[in-house]
Amino acid sequence: MTRKTKIFATVALIIIAAAAVCYWQVRQFAASPLTITQEKIFTLPAGTGRVALEAQLESQHIVKPSPWFGVLLKLEPELAKFKAGTYRLDTGMNVRQLLTLLASGKEAQFPVRFTEGTRLQDVLHELRSSPWIKHTLKDDRPETVAAALKLKEGESLEGWLWPDTWLYTANTTDVALLQRAHQRMKTEVARIWQERMPDLPYKTPNDLVTMASIIEKETAVSDERTKVASVFINRLRTGMRLQTDPTVIYGMGESYNGALTRKDLETPTPYNTYTINGLPPGPIALPGKASLEAAAHPVKSNYLYFVADGKGGHTFTTNLASHNRAVQAWRMTIKEKNER
Structure with missing residues (x-):
C-alpha cells in the first residue's frame, strides 16, 4: 500500500468515525x-x-x-x-x-362544559371564561347570539344547546361551538319527537323541549323524571296551571334574589305558570337527554301534585288533600333537620 493510499484510508476512517460520532450525538x-x-x-x-x-x-x-x-x-x-x-x-x-x-398536526383539545339545567347566559359565561376560544360575539344578548347563528326570526337558543363536554382546538370560535351544540340538540330532539308517545299535549318540538327544561329544573333524581312529566302532562290535559317555581324564577330574570315570595308568584310574566295557562313560551334551561326522554315518554299516572320529601326526592299525590299532608310532612322534616 502506498503512502498516499494509507493517508487516504486514514482520512476516510477519520471521516467515517466522525460521522458515526455525529450520528450517535x-x-x-x-x-x-x-x-x-x-x-x-x-x-x-x-x-x-x-x-x-x-x-x-x-x-x-x-x-x-x-x-x-x-x-x-x-x-x-x-x-x-x-x-x-x-x-x-x-x-x-x-x-x-x-x-x-x-x-x-394533532393539536391540543380543550374542554368546555355545557351543563344540564343551566341557561344560555351561563353557557355564554362559560365560553367567555375559556381562554383558548376565539371570542367573536360582541356581546351576550340573546338577539346578538341568534343573529350570529342565523336563527329564524323569533327563534331562540335558550334550551336548544346539547349539554355535554365539548372539545375544541385553540382559536375555535364561540359561534362554532354554539353551532355544534345547537345542531346536536336539533338532531336529538327531532329523533325524540318522532318517537314520542301519541296524544301528548305538545304542538311543536319546542313545547317538548320546554317541558323537558322544566323537568330538568324540578328534579335531579333519575327515576322521578317520568313522574314529574306525568304531573305536568295531567295538568295540561285537565286545564290546571302548571304552577312550577322554576318558571317563575326564570321570568324574574336578574331580579330573583334566591327566595320566592307570594308576591313573586302572583306577579305576571310570560313565564309565570302560576298566572298563565299552559306551557311558557319557551325553554327555561338546557334539558339533558333523560329529561327530553321523560317529556316524550311520561309514565301513565293520575298524579297532579308533587312536593319535596326533605330527603332528596319528592312525594307524588293525586289530590289536593294528600298533597297538603305531604307538604306538612315536608315542613316537619325540614324543621327537625334545622333543630338538630
Whole structure:
C-alpha cells in the first residue's frame, strides 16, 4: 500500500468515525427528554421555519440548546414538516416525540362544559371564561347570539344547546361551538319527537323541549323524571296551571334574589305558570337527554301534585288533600333537620 493510499484510508476512517460520532450525538439528542417539569401548552405560529422553531423551543425552556437540532431535521426530514397550531406537551416526551407531534398536526383539545339545567347566559359565561376560544360575539344578548347563528326570526337558543363536554382546538370560535351544540340538540330532539308517545299535549318540538327544561329544573333524581312529566302532562290535559317555581324564577330574570315570595308568584310574566295557562313560551334551561326522554315518554299516572320529601326526592299525590299532608310532612322534616 502506498503512502498516499494509507493517508487516504486514514482520512476516510477519520471521516467515517466522525460521522458515526455525529450520528450517535444526533440520536442521543433526539432521545433526550424535554426540559419541562409539567404539562405545557405550546403554540407554533404559522410560517415558523426551522431556525425560528429552535429559537422558540429554547427560549421557552422546552429543549436544551444543542448544535444537533438542525442536523436532526436534515437527517430525518419528515420531522421538519411541522404544522402551525397549539399543542399539549407532556413531561415524558423526548425531542423526537415533540417534533413528531408538531409534524402530525394533532393539536391540543380543550374542554368546555355545557351543563344540564343551566341557561344560555351561563353557557355564554362559560365560553367567555375559556381562554383558548376565539371570542367573536360582541356581546351576550340573546338577539346578538341568534343573529350570529342565523336563527329564524323569533327563534331562540335558550334550551336548544346539547349539554355535554365539548372539545375544541385553540382559536375555535364561540359561534362554532354554539353551532355544534345547537345542531346536536336539533338532531336529538327531532329523533325524540318522532318517537314520542301519541296524544301528548305538545304542538311543536319546542313545547317538548320546554317541558323537558322544566323537568330538568324540578328534579335531579333519575327515576322521578317520568313522574314529574306525568304531573305536568295531567295538568295540561285537565286545564290546571302548571304552577312550577322554576318558571317563575326564570321570568324574574336578574331580579330573583334566591327566595320566592307570594308576591313573586302572583306577579305576571310570560313565564309565570302560576298566572298563565299552559306551557311558557319557551325553554327555561338546557334539558339533558333523560329529561327530553321523560317529556316524550311520561309514565301513565293520575298524579297532579308533587312536593319535596326533605330527603332528596319528592312525594307524588293525586289530590289536593294528600298533597297538603305531604307538604306538612315536608315542613316537619325540614324543621327537625334545622333543630338538630
